[in-house]
Amino acid sequence: MVLRPYQxxxxxxxxxxxxxxILAKVGAxxxxxxxxxxxxxxxxxLVTRFLVLAPKRVATDVWMIERNxxxxxxxxxxxVGTPKxxxxxxxSNAQVIITNYDNIPTLTGGFDGIVFDELTRLKNPSGARxxxxxxLIGGIDVRWGLTGSFTSNGLEDVFGQCKIVDKSLLGxxxxxxxxxxxxLINPDYAEWLPRKDxxxxxxxxxxxxxFVLDAGExxxxxxxxxxxxxxxxxxxxxxxxxxxxxFVVEFANAxxxxxxxxxxxxKLQQMASGFVYENTKIPxxxxxxxxTITQKPIWFxxxxxxxxxxxxxxxxxxxxxxxxxxxxxxxxxxxxxPRAVTLDDPNAIERWNDGKVELLLAHPKSAGxxxxxxxxxxxxxxxxxxxxxxxxxxxxxRLHRSGQRHDVWCYVLLTSxxxxxxxxxxxxxxxxxxxxxxxELR
Numbered sequence: 001m002v003l004r005p006y007q008x009x010x011x012x013x014x015x016x017x018x019x020x021x022i023l024a025k026v027g028a029x030x031x032x033x034x035x036x037x038x039x040x041x042x043x044x045x046l047v048t049r050f051l052v053l054a055p056k057r058v059a060t061d062v063w064m065i066e067r068n069x070x071x072x073x074x075x076x077x078x079x080v081g082t083p084k085x086x087x088x089x090x091x092s093n094a095q096v097i098i099t100n101y102d103n104i105p106t107l108t109g110g111f112d113g114i115v116f117d118e119l120t121r122l123k124n125p126s127g128a129r130x131x132x133x134x135x136l137i138g139g140i141d142v143r144w145g146l147t148g149s150f151t152s153n154g155l156e157d158v159f160g161q162c163k164i165v166d167k168s169l170l171g172x173x174x175x176x177x178x179x180x181x182x183x184l185i186n187p188d189y190a191e192w193l194p195r196k197d198x199x200x201x202x203x204x205x206x207x208x209x210x211f212v213l214d215a216g217e218x219x220x221x222x223x224x225x226x227x228x229x230x231x232x233x234x235x236x237x238x239x240x241x242x243x244x245x246x247f248v249v250e251f252a253n254a255x256x257x258x259x260x261x262x263x264x265x266x267k268l269q270q271m272a273s274g275f276v277y278e279n280t281k282i283p284x285x286x287x288x289x290x291x292t293i294t295q296k297p298i299w300f301x302x303x304x305x306x307x308x309x310x311x312x313x314x315x316x317x318x319x320x321x322x323x324x325x326x327x328x329x330x331x332x333x334x335x336x337x338p339r340a341v342t343l344d345d346p347n348a349i350e351r352w353n354d355g356k357v358e359l360l361l362a363h364p365k366s367a368g369x370x371x372x373x374x375x376x377x378x379x380x381x382x383x384x385x386x387x388x389x390x391x392x393x394x395x396x397x398r399l400h401r402s403g404q405r406h407d408v409w410c411y412v413l414l415t416s417x418x419x420x421x422x423x424x425x426x427x428x429x430x431x432x433x434x435x436x437x438x439x440e441l442r
Contacts, residue, residue, distance in 0.1 A: 319377030
């Protein structure tokens with residue numbers, strides 16, 4: 001296969017810069033771009049062995065398949081699974097080792113090039129994973145990061161991502177970074193607000209090491225994306241309003257309680273879908289002083305799932321991905337649609353892409369990065385929304401990406417006058433920030 005011209009530019013940028021980042025929307029071909037640059041770097045002796053860090057499902061289901069398309073001569077091993085399986089891969093003579101971020105503490109070195117797939121996984125420089133990785137890669141000069149957005153959840157996220165690639169971009173200390181570009185507005189909760197023009201100033205600093213793949217360069221290669229907001233109403237608003245007001249709601253045989261304002265947000269999102277968890281704390285007989293917490297779902301409204309039934313019927317049962325947030329939502333989906341498939345089912349991705357799956361049920365954290373699902377359908381429904389713009393956009397990007405031949409229809413189900421509308425609004429605000437950052441990097 002041959003890269004498109006804009007992808008060739010990206011591959012050249014990586015090859016020519018030991019410390020570099022690719023900023024490109026989902027579906028633009030970041031993996032293909034990177035594989036091409038890796039192949040050339042290995043061929044020319046710039047690197048002798050690459051380590052690729054990726055989310056687990058991307059490590060197991062994406063990189064090897066893409067290698068076969070774009071760099072079939074590269075030897076590659078996947079270090080995922082049992083300790084024995086990981087050791088076999090790491091001890092092999094493969095030029096490229098693929099593993100997931102959770103395995104960082106078990107790595108011992110032996111690489112002179114590293115790729116961070118989904119760089120946002122490293123946005124927290126104070127985390128144990130980041131610190132272990134920082135020590136591991138001290139002697140690695142070639143570091144390439146791949147991301148769809150540096151600022152999906154705010155400007156503060158940029159620091160860690162840049163630090164792991166090149167400490168000279170924004171410095172070594174996050175504290176100094178915050179002091180320079182932010183104002184502390186709430187010391188008790190360590191809340192920082194960006195100073196005026198901070199976003200523009202930070203983007204200027206990282207621009208030399210960042211290749212931005214402008215959507216305009218490849219938008220004509222993708223079919224249109226249509227986002228449709230669909231609103232429905234609670235059958236009975238009283239339980240929702242009582243939880244919102246009192247942090248507690250009683251039903252005939254159960255009571256749901258939110259311990260604080262943070263917990264009530266999750267409870268309200270559950271209730272927007274028609275149920276709420278009742279948490280029960282039981283002493284653990286085997287561990288004195290410890291408790292076992294169980295969650296029992298209490299259903300009081302079927303409005304959103306009934307609406308989903310109507311939507312599926314109106315679309316004539318076309319192949320559709322349904323995105324859920326809570327285990328009870330998944331359980332209800334499987335009760336209503338026994339033939340639905342989850343990403344954890346055997347060969348789910350292959351069956352979906354072959355057009356053999358009518359309903360594919362996915363959580364954003366499982367479907368949010370790197371998976372190629374564009375061949376099995378073009379409809380996606382958000383039964384409920386994530387708070388993360390990155391997860392939202394990455395999940396849509398499983399369908400709306402290179403190789404998709406049909407218009408993509410994204411349906412967002414919102415329960416009117418509930419927290420659903422606040423989450424949807426927050427996602428739009430975060431997108432505005434992300435778009436400003438992108439503009440500054442062009």
